[in-house]
Amino acid sequence: MSADEALASRMVLETRGLTKEFRGFTAVDDVNLQVQDGHIHALIGPNGAGKTTVFNLLTKFLPPTRGEILYRGKSITRLKSNEIARMGIIRSFQISAVFAHMTALENVRVALQRNLGTSFHFWKSEKSLDHLNERALALLDEVGLRDYADILTVEMPYGRKRALEVATTLALEPDLMLLDEPTQGMGAEDVDRIVELIKRVSKGRTVLMVEHNLSVVSRLCDRITVLARGAVLAEGDYDNVSCNPLVREAYMGSEAAEEEGAQA
Amino acid sequence: MSDAQTLARPSAVMERQKRAIMRRNLFYVALVVVGLVAPFVAYPVFLMKVLCFALFACAFNLLLGYAGLLSFGHAAFLATGGYITGYLLASYPGLTPEIGIMAGTLVATALGALFGILAIRRQGIYFAMVTLALAQLVYFVFVQAPFTGGEDGLHGVPRGELLGFISLSNNLAMYYFVFAVFLFGFALIQRTVHSPYGQVLKAIRENEPRAVSLGYNTDMYKLVAFVISAALAGLAGSTKTVVFQLASLTDAHWHMSGEVILMTLLGGVGTLLGPIMGAGIVVSLQHVLSQSPLGNWVSVILGIIFVICVLSFRSGIVGEIARMYNKNFK
Numbered sequence: 001m002s003a004d005e006a007l008a009s010r011m012v013l014e015t016r017g018l019t020k021e022f023r024g025f026t027a028v029d030d031v032n033l034q035v036q037d038g039h040i041h042a043l044i045g046p047n048g049a050g051k052t053t054v055f056n057l058l059t060k061f062l063p064p065t066r067g068e069i070l071y072r073g074k075s076i077t078r079l080k081s082n083e084i085a086r087m088g089i090i091r092s093f094q095i096s097a098v099f100a101h102m103t104a105l106e107n108v109r110v111a112l113q114r115n116l117g118t119s120f121h122f123w124k125s126e127k128s129l130d131h132l133n134e135r136a137l138a139l140l141d142e143v144g145l146r147d148y149a150d151i152l153t154v155e156m157p158y159g160r161k162r163a164l165e166v167a168t169t170l171a172l173e174p175d176l177m178l179l180d181e182p183t184q185g186m187g188a189e190d191v192d193r194i195v196e197l198i199k200r201v202s203k204g205r206t207v208l209m210v211e212h213n214l215s216v217v218s219r220l221c222d223r224i225t226v227l228a229r230g231a232v233l234a235e236g237d238y239d240n241v242s243c244n245p246l247v248r249e250a251y252m253g254s255e256a257a258e259e260e261g262a263q264a
Numbered sequence: 265m266s267d268a269q270t271l272a273r274p275s276a277v278m279e280r281q282k283r284a285i286m287r288r289n290l291f292y293v294a295l296v297v298v299g300l301v302a303p304f305v306a307y308p309v310f311l312m313k314v315l316c317f318a319l320f321a322c323a324f325n326l327l328l329g330y331a332g333l334l335s336f337g338h339a340a341f342l343a344t345g346g347y348i349t350g351y352l353l354a355s356y357p358g359l360t361p362e363i364g365i366m367a368g369t370l371v372a373t374a375l376g377a378l379f380g381i382l383a384i385r386r387q388g389i390y391f392a393m394v395t396l397a398l399a400q401l402v403y404f405v406f407v408q409a410p411f412t413g414g415e416d417g418l419h420g421v422p423r424g425e426l427l428g429f430i431s432l433s434n435n436l437a438m439y440y441f442v443f444a445v446f447l448f449g450f451a452l453i454q455r456t457v458h459s460p461y462g463q464v465l466k467a468i469r470e471n472e473p474r475a476v477s478l479g480y481n482t483d484m485y486k487l488v489a490f491v492i493s494a495a496l497a498g499l500a501g502s503t504k505t506v507v508f509q510l511a512s513l514t515d516a517h518w519h520m521s522g523e524v525i526l527m528t529l530l531g532g533v534g535t536l537l538g539p540i541m542g543a544g545i546v547v548s549l550q551h552v553l554s555q556s557p558l559g560n561w562v563s564v565i566l567g568i569i570f571v572i573c574v575l576s577f578r579s580g581i582v583g584e585i586a587r588m589y590n591k592n593f594k
Contacts, residue, residue, distance in 0.1 A: 059477065085479035097477075099470035102463075110467045111478050113460055119480070120488060122461040129460055172478065 010037045011070075012176050012206040013058070013089075018067035020053055027053045029230040030067070035176075035223075040198070040207040042217045045227035046250055051210045052094075054227065055180055058208070059091040060084055071176070088175035094184050096161040100154040104145055104164050107153055108136040111171035136171070143167045143197060159190030166197055177202070179209035183216050195219055218242075226250070299443050308439040309507070314547045315446045316504040321527040321539030323496035326453050328525075329534030330462065331489040332469035336392040336521050337379065337399030338497050343406060343516035345372040345498030350418040350511035351411050361424045361432060365445075365502040372498020373491060375402070380490035384483050396518065403516045417512030421505055438507060445503050449496050454536060456492060465489055526566060530573050532580025541582050 013035040020028040028050045035041045043051050056062040058069060060081040069077045076084050085091075099107050112132045118124060140146045143163040148156060153164060162182065169177060182198060183191045195216055198207065211217050217224060218238045226234045226241055228250040234241050241247055302311055320342055327333045349368030352359055383394040406412045413419070423432040432438045456462055468475045468482045475482050505511045514520065523546065531542025546566065553562045577584045 061473070080481075081476045082479050082481045085477055091477045093474065093477075097471055097474035099467045099474070101470055102466060106463065110463055110475075113463065114479050116460070118460045119464050120461055120485070122456040122459045122488070122492065124459050124461075125455070126458045126460065126463065129463065168478070 014070040016068040021065045039222040042221040042224045043210045049227040050230040090169045090174035091178040094180045098153045098161050105149040111168045139167045177207045303439045308435040312442045312507045318540040318543040319449045320500035321543045323493045324524045325528045325539040327493040334392045335395045337395035339520035340399035340402040341372045341494040341497035342501035345501030346505040346511040349502035350421045350505045354421045368502030369499045373495040376491045376494020380487045406516050421509045532582035535582045538580045538582035
């Protein structure tokens with residue numbers, strides 16, 4: 001095996017020349033991204049850098065204009081969202097994505113029932129799903145929500161909803177988790193809880209996350225890709241990236257860079 | 265919360281659920297008894313009309329209340345069921361009514377699949393508009409087609425003999441047949457809502473992108489709901505034609521698509537009993553008002569009721585009652 005092949009086999013997700021244009025405006029410009037097996041990989045960048053667009057391309061919520069997306073060496077460029085979900089790529093959403101008028105248990109069970117093959121059986125009783133309850137409760141336990149099992153999700157606090165979302169995602173035993181700003185809109189206490197949770201559930205999986213909160217990124221991520229104006233600006237581990245003057249400039253604007261220059 | 269409490273909870277919840285299910289079953293038994301004795305208290309033909317529209321509204325509610333899809337073309341299925349059944353029974357005297365009704369339902373189901381495939385990719389108001397446009401198309405087909413009798417409609421459809429030996433010309437026999445059809449339709453909806461499929465449907469209604477990201481092909485699930493709904497609307501139309509021995513353009517007109525929305529919202533969208541209540545109220549009002557001096561004002565009065573309903577009790581009559589019940593007795 002050549003060095004290149006060895007590297008390729010460790011790549012869970014890869015993009016080649018990924019580009020998205022909206023009527024002449026290039027939101028994502030020739031992005032080559034490589035996410036390694038077992039890593040927590042962050043996608044960061046200032047507002048309007050194209051993070052969310054990249055994310056939507058990867059999750060197939062948007063079709064790319066050009067370029068390829070590979071999952072474990074196979075092209076998924078032309079697959080649909082629900083199809084990549086079945087391959088083991090599960091995404092989360094910026095705003096908590098739960099099924100509000102279902103109980104926490106039912107939320108998790110809806111994910112579990114997918115592999116049962118009875119999801120179109122409208123003539124069967126709901127009771128045929130009861131054997132999944134034990135597994136669903138175990139998953140709720142894993143994210144500290146066991147006591148919420150019979151509570152309607154709409155009545156749960158925000159941080160708990162996000163935890164429930166994680167439990168639902170775990171139910172599908174994803175190989176690759178794509179998280180869209182998991183700590184968005186949270187208080188400090190909830191942020192800590194979610195960071196711990198992500199750390200815990202990422203064992204044995206690969207995670208790619210879009211994140212604004214740099215302290216979260218520094219605590220969690222093995223590798224960071226910085227986007228600016230739709231293109232990759234820098235890549236590396238946190239220390240590396242955070243010292244990069246280009247990144248500092250993109251984040252703080254030219255003022256900070258000048259200040260830096262004055263100090264030097 | 266201590267461990268003991270945590271462990272005690274699931275069983276307590278199960279106990280509560282069991283009691284709720286028992287109460288619900290008792291309630292259903294009571295309703296069936298009411299349905300069985302009703303023709304001795306009220307005029308059977310009136311009751312049959314209520315039951316047909318109740319089934320129609322229940323079918324519509326499955327789509328709006330449980331799949332979150334607002335169809336503005338359900339009249340097409342009601343009318344298709346009615347016309348096909350009417351035409352077959354009137355032209356082939358050897359056919360028994362149940363065969364005629366099944367044929368009508370089948371054609372309505374097929375039409376539902378066609379509508380569904382064309383409309384399901386659109387969301388919200390666009391979905392409603394596509395269904396309306398398709399239903400208008402069907403309306404004009406019925407105006408022009410030679411077998412429907414055009415503006416006059418089909419008259420004198422024979423009720424015939426059920427299974428070849430039970431004469432339905434007796435209103436009481438007819439009533440119990442309609443009641444059985446209604447119960448079948450209602451049971452099917454009740455089961456669909458509380459099935460593995462119903463769970464996914466609910467998830468799609470609550471958050472479609474999330475359901476997609478869990479790996480569900482949501483368009484297919486919505487299509488199935490649309491087809492079941494169209495089939496039951498067709499069944500309602502077919503049965504209605506046998507009861508009244510006629511099929512007319514009234515059933516195909518977009519007014520009818522609007523009326524079923526009114527019935528469902530008035531009774532309570534997303535509740536199993538709401539559409540029945542709504543259909544009962546609307547049909548009764550039409551019946552009473554058409555015989556009173558206010559006869560010409562039926563549409564206006566229904567419109568006012570609709571406005572009041574949407575403005576002040578959005579969850580409908582049954583929805584409001586359920587809320588008050590939950591507040592005071594739980």
